[in-house]
Amino acid sequence: xxxxxxKPVPVPTRETQPYWEGCKRHELRIQKCIACGHYQxxxxxxCTACMSEHVEWVKASGRGKVLSFTIVYRPVTQAFAADVPYxxxxxxxxxxxxxxxxxxxxxxxxxxxxxxxxxxxxxxxxEISVPKFTPV
Amino acid sequence: xxxxxxxxxxxxxxxxxxxxxxxxSATQLYVKAAKLALEDAGITKDQVDGLITCNSFVEPYxxxxxxxxxxxxxxxxxxxxxxxxxGTTLAIMHHAASAIATGICNxxxxxxxxxxxxxxxxxxxxxxxxxxGHAQFERPYGPPIPGFYALLAxxxxxxxGTTSEQFAAVAVACRKHAALNPAAQMRQPITIEDVLNSxxxxxxxxxxxxxxxxxxxxxxxxxxxxxxxxxxxxPVYLLGVGEGxxxxxxxxxxxxxxSAAKEAGERAYAMAGLGPQDVDVAxxxxxxxxxxxIELEDLGFCAKGEGGRFVEGGRIELGGALPVNTHGGLMxxxxxxxxxxxxxxxxxxxxLRGECGPRQVAGAxxxxxxxxxxxxxxxxxxxxxxxxx
Numbered sequence: 001x002x003x004x005x006x007k008p009v010p011v012p013t014r015e016t017q018p019y020w021e022g023c024k025r026h027e028l029r030i031q032k033c034i035a036c037g038h039y040q041x042x043x044x045x046x047c048t049a050c051m052s053e054h055v056e057w058v059k060a061s062g063r064g065k066v067l068s069f070t071i072v073y074r075p076v077t078q079a080f081a082a083d084v085p086y087x088x089x090x091x092x093x094x095x096x097x098x099x100x101x102x103x104x105x106x107x108x109x110x111x112x113x114x115x116x117x118x119x120x121x122x123x124x125x126x127e128i129s130v131p132k133f134t135p136v
Numbered sequence: 137x138x139x140x141x142x143x144x145x146x147x148x149x150x151x152x153x154x155x156x157x158x159x160x161s162a163t164q165l166y167v168k169a170a171k172l173a174l175e176d177a178g179i180t181k182d183q184v185d186g187l188i189t190c191n192s193f194v195e196p197y198x199x200x201x202x203x204x205x206x207x208x209x210x211x212x213x214x215x216x217x218x219x220x221x222x223g224t225t226l227a228i229m230h231h232a233a234s235a236i237a238t239g240i241c242n243x244x245x246x247x248x249x250x251x252x253x254x255x256x257x258x259x260x261x262x263x264x265x266x267x268x269g270h271a272q273f274e275r276p277y278g279p280p281i282p283g284f285y286a287l288l289a290x291x292x293x294x295x296x297g298t299t300s301e302q303f304a305a306v307a308v309a310c311r312k313h314a315a316l317n318p319a320a321q322m323r324q325p326i327t328i329e330d331v332l333n334s335x336x337x338x339x340x341x342x343x344x345x346x347x348x349x350x351x352x353x354x355x356x357x358x359x360x361x362x363x364x365x366x367x368x369x370x371p372v373y374l375l376g377v378g379e380g381x382x383x384x385x386x387x388x389x390x391x392x393x394x395s396a397a398k399e400a401g402e403r404a405y406a407m408a409g410l411g412p413q414d415v416d417v418a419x420x421x422x423x424x425x426x427x428x429x430i431e432l433e434d435l436g437f438c439a440k441g442e443g444g445r446f447v448e449g450g451r452i453e454l455g456g457a458l459p460v461n462t463h464g465g466l467m468x469x470x471x472x473x474x475x476x477x478x479x480x481x482x483x484x485x486x487x488l489r490g491e492c493g494p495r496q497v498a499g500a501x502x503x504x505x506x507x508x509x510x511x512x513x514x515x516x517x518x519x520x521x522x523x524x525x
Contacts, residue, residue, distance in 0.1 A: 010272040020272075042273050042388075068294070068392055070286030071339040072278060076266045080278040088279045088338075090287055090387055100274045100387040113294045130276050 006079030148177025154352030194255030221509020249353025314464025378403020
């Protein structure tokens with residue numbers, strides 16, 4: 001993908017800072033509930049399964065499967081025009097949570113539902129690296 | 137739980153002109169729709185004691201409903217601005233019905249409008265709407281709104297074998313109906329091939345699988361059922377209403393192929409004591425063609441996974457088993473943003489009044505209207521009838 005000029009660069013909040021810290025180190029972090037073992041993404045104050053506030057950050061395997069995807073031909077803004085056609089996908093991580101990302105490093109027409117993928121990182125700024133996924 | 141069944145009626149409906157309306161501002165569209173609905177109800181503004189609006193993308197106000205009341209110089213005892221995206225209309229009517237049934241107020245004016253096309257331009261409107269994506273966890277990946285819905289479409293195709301031709305059949309039906317509606321923005325009939333040959337926007341959705349960007353406004357007047365006969369037009373009664381809310385962001389959805397329309401529909405049917413087999417005409421939220429197929433399934437008109445086959449062969453067209461979006465829907469009538477589904481309500485009321493001329497569903501007595509907002513996030517189903525009981 002092209003340099004992120006004009007793209008919406010994520011602005012971490014107090015709640016999401018540890019996630020983006022992880023991304024900066026090319027490490028995909030999700031939360032795990034100490035009380036019940038539930039994994040969750042995006043980050044929250046407490047566990048959505050049991051509402052325990054004892055949630056910890058863990059490094060995810062970075063592996064998952066494509067839950068669904070689309071190949072975008074009409075870019076959302078001009079900042080994405082150089083990338084078309086690009087793949088926006090939902091990924092189900094091996095730990096359970098799902099997240100949105102791009103599938104990169106593979107022709108768009110080779111992506112399929114159920115495709116095993118692994119995380120990779122794009123460094124957008126000094127502070128922000130964005131997790132993307134590529135076929136295993 | 138107390139039921140709203142038969143307690144509230146719609147006694148006035150109106151649409152402004154829709155499509156490309158450069159000579160009216162967003163606020164003017166709101167107040168124009170309001171004036172026309174009051175005229176349809178045969179009442180003066182002084183008889184309105186409840187006002188509900190949705191905010192405008194183009195001319196937003198911090199307290200939008202208060203702004204419209206101030207502009208019109210009405211002084212309601214109940215004043216509310218609701219925001220659940222495309223589901224807003226029906227959620228608003230749920231609130232209005234509850235307020236009337238509990239005596240908070242007597243007569244509610246609901247007005248919704250925007251001028252996404254003339255006020256923002258098509259490109260800007262598309263960009264503004266894409267801010268529905270999560271700022272940190274979705275928008276960096278560049279999903280346009282059709283891309284969000286394409287994720288649902290792709291999942292449905294994968295799970296159930298739904299085809300692009302079946303998605304296209306929804307657009308063809310809406311356009312066929314719009315051709316019979318002089319008010320509609322797009323009236324030139326289209327074929328399944330036209331849809332498949334239109335530009336690919338976000339695979340598998342083509343340009344003609346997507347709804348319009350429009351200007352326009354609509355308004356309705358609701359009051360207590362026991363007063364409804366005092367109004368000049370045939371009242372239309374609220375028989376059932378239900379909501380379902382499953383997520384805000386699509387990346388957090390419980391399911392891509394089954395939506396909270398299922399809960400909304402079940403709640404509305406239970407209140408009405410009716411089922412899908414009783415519905416004569418359905419006005420379903422059609423921001424993108426796959427949405428109609430998922431709604432038909434979730435609202436019980438066919439089994440899960442059968443929606444693609446259900447829309448084949450003209451079944452959802454006038455003359456078919458279940459005419460859907462008889463005004464042309466968001467696909468072909470107009471889609472000014474939040475107000476989009478209010479045109480489904482004004483159409484359903486006119487169908488039940490028998491006012492629809494060449495697009496009239498003969499003998500329509502029960503109409504189902506469904507709105508959804510966000511990315512299949514918020515859902516509200518309403519069942520309307522000609523008779524109170």
